[in-house]
Amino acid sequence: MQSSTGYVPSHEAPAGLWPPCFGAAIFDFDGTISDTASLWERVDEAFLGSRGHAVPEDYARKMSTLGFEAGARYTIERFGLHDSVREICDEWNAMGRALYRDEARLLPGAQEYIQALRGRGVRIALATTNDPDVLDSMRGIDMDALFDVRVHGKEVPVPKSKPDIYLEAARRLGAEPRECIVFEDLAAGIRSASGAGMLTCGVVSNDPTQDLEEVRAAADLLLWDWRDIHLS
Incomplete structure (x- = not known):
């Protein structure tokens, strides 16, 4: 089926995403x-390059589960930096x-879904x-209008390898874990959300740090493209 935007789905969206289960x-x-x-690759290159370091191959993958403060502490320790976490x-x-x-935009079909x-x-x-300051800077995207609640890493300073941020989101929504689905591109996050009793949907990403086989193995459902979901 071709969508109104001309996109022709190459994969079938998992059952249960629409109508929602x-x-x-x-x-x-x-x-x-x-x-x-790619935006964070540029940040990493500029930040570490200004301090005389190349970006290690495993750096982005390690940083992907950490919030800013935990990531800063990790970066200070790994590279022996003299900057403070706040700086x-x-x-x-x-x-x-x-x-x-x-430059940041929502993926086609995500907002509609x-x-x-x-x-x-x-x-x-x-x-x-x-x-939140980074996301609120985006032009043309009202994050508060899109989401009922928002939970950021600075509020729950625990890596996504633990389910704290998902459980806090569920708590703020007034929902039990078993009522929730988590959409994630990180295998570590998918595993922790699943362990907390939530349904999980792995989203295929263009992020080179994503291990698709890990995501496929960890998630209950797998979504290749938001436009694969037929909202009819």
Whole structure:
């Protein structure tokens, strides 16, 4: 079936995504509903390059589950930096805001799906390690209008390898874990959400740090493209 945008799905969306078989949905941001891996590659290159370091191959993958403060502490320890955690977070935020303001966009079909879920009475949360100041800098995207609640890594400073951020999102939505689905591109997050009793949907990402086989093995459902979901 060809959509109104001309997109021809190459994969069938999993059953249960539409009509929804869940009462609450929790969405990751980077790599899941927005393709922003290249923006953070530029931040990493500029930040570490200014301190005389190349970006190690495993750096982005390690950082992907951490919030800004935990990531800053990891970076200080790994590279022996003399910056404070606050100084690094402020620098990352400034660079992230500039890039997100002009270049970050939601993936095609993601906003339409979220809005369709809300129209069905599904409660919607954002659970991201990204900073609210970075996401609020985006032009043309009202994050508070899109989500009923937002939970950011600075509020729950625990890596996504533990389910704390998803459980906090569910709590704020007034939902039990068994009522929730989590949309994630990170295998570590998928595993922790699943372990907390939530349905999980792995989202295929353009992020080179994603291990698709890990995601496929960990998730209950696998979604290749938001436009594969037929909202009819």
